[in-house]
Amino acid sequence: YRPIAITSAISRVMERLILNHIIEHLNVNNIIVDSQFGFMKKRSTTLQMLSNFNCWYDAILNNKIIDCIFIDIKSAFDSVPIKFLINKLHTIGIRGKVLNWISNFLNHRTAKVKINNQFSETIQLYSGVPQGTILAPILFIIYINDLSSSIPTSINSSLFADDLKIYQCRNKNDSSNLQSSLDKISKWCSDNALEISFNKTLVLHIGTNNPKHNYYFNGLPLQCVSTISDLGIDYTDTLSFEPYYKKIVKNAYFRGISIINNLHTSNPKIWGMAFKTYIRPILEYSSVIWNPKTKKHREKLEKVQKWYTRVALFKCKIYKKNYIQRLKLFNLESLALRRVLFDLSTIFKIIKNHTHFTSSQFFMLSDRPNRNRHNYQIKVARKTSKTEHWIFNRSINLWNALPIEIVNIDNYKLFWNSLRSYLIELESTNNSLLYYRY
Structure with missing residues (x-):
């Protein structure tokens, strides 16, 4: 069980005020790396997976293979050295009274465990950001932010708080860069008083005819798996769900x-x-x-x-x-209709800048205006039987056929409601349209 810190109401109010200022500082100065998807506006688990799978399907389309290493950092939130964290906050420009308040908030903490009405003895806490508090997630994200600087640009990385995966889309005989990145991450963790859990760090080899190279941590081969649970979603090395x-x-x-x-x-x-x-x-x-x-x-x-x-x-x-x-x-509504609704809404978010992505990272917009269609037409990309059902292939025709007045909406909630009404009407006129053809 994860320990949840129960703090006073006054403390939570102050934490919220501090958090708002920290978030504003991070956004204005563009401090948090793009590969971090945890606890930040316009980012989510779904968007991280979208980025990863889009890269993998593109690699498959180009006859490349993918090796992905899922790295588990042991008791990450509880292991953060407070002194190291304070130094990193100072480095990114959080100083003065705010830094002093955070330092006092984290240092000299005591805790005791409550189960029903029974309490344990009080203990002193010497490390960690208290889980369950308002500030803990953002403080941890700041602490781990410079991890990405140790990873070469040839290697892709994705973080959701402390959940880290690194992967390389490559030709069959080039695995040295990924191994080197793993070694550098191990050194970063050692330098920052964090520990990688060997037994929970796993390798997934994706792609046809993948030679399945071994990757090593401290001289020991990491476990290779055929199925992985990634941010709550299970899939296989053939990208089957x-x-x-x-x-x-x-x-x-x-x-x-x-x-x-x-x-x-x-x-x-x-x-x-x-x-x-x-x-x-x-x-x-x-x-x-x-x-x-x-x-x-x-x-x-x-x-x-x-x-x-x-x-x-x-x-x-x-x-x-x-x-x-x-x-x-x-x-x-039917679940099939709602999946279409989520697909088209995701495309809307990307095009209308409701994510931290740009549309060109996923698809190309047409530069040929059409009086009878909206101005956000997406070009149909090259695809194979393995990639044809990916969201940016399966949804393009329906997106391109949406009414102009729906696509021209900028507000997300208004778009969602308008699209929902449109799809319900569409399904009522042809009940099999969305369910069997989509």
Whole structure:
């Protein structure tokens, strides 16, 4: 279990004020590296995965292989030396009273563990940023920020707080750069009083005919795996999400059974809200990455919502309604429609600068104006059977066909609502359009 620091309300108010000033300072001076996706505006786990997979699919398209090393830093938040952190804050320009306050906030801390109404003895804390506090995530991100400077530009790296992966898209016989990067990261951790967990640091070899070179840490070969769990999403060395589909369907059914057994109401709105709150997030977290290609997998996902609405209908003592009617009753949309909604909204965010990416990192916009279409037409890229279902291939035709008045919206929430209404109408006129062809 992760320890969560319970601090006073006054402390949290002050932390929030300090945090706002730190974030403003970081943004104005562009201090945090682009490879860090944790706890920063316009960045997320989904966007990190989007960047990684886009690079990997591009490599596959060019007959390259990918070696990826997932590095686990042992007890990272709890291991940060406070003196080192204060020095790094001073280096990036956080000084004076703010720095003194942070130093006093971190130093001379005591803690005791509370379980139910029982307390442990009080202990002195000599290192770490207290997890559960408002400042802890940003302080850790600042501490680890210069790690990227130890990684050569030929190697790609991605961070989400302390979750680090490095990878290289390469020809078959060139693995030395990735090994060298791993050695440099190991040295950085040693210099900064952090420790890499050997048993939890894993290698994934991606690509056809990958020779699967061994990579070493302190002279010992790292474990190679065929399936990895990366920021909550499981995939294989062939970039298949089959294990993940099975896991989320199982978890969604388990959560649904728990709700059905414990929710005692005949109000359809409450049943619909329960599904949206507790079950649907399991079935659509980062769906832009793993949106199923096959009809079999799409139907397995949709079957969860069909089952839930059918049982909920019985609990509401309402009978004889088909799936479309049940969706309207519980104020839900098909999961297939929502995956399309997430796909197109992601493209919107990238084009309209709601992320820290530029559109050219993922696709090329057409430079040929068309009076009958919106001005954000995306060029169709080269693709193969392995890459044709990637978001920037599967969604292009539908994006390019969107009405001008929807695409020209700049506000994200307004765009989402307008697009949702448009897709619902589109699905109602051709029920199979989004579900079977997408």
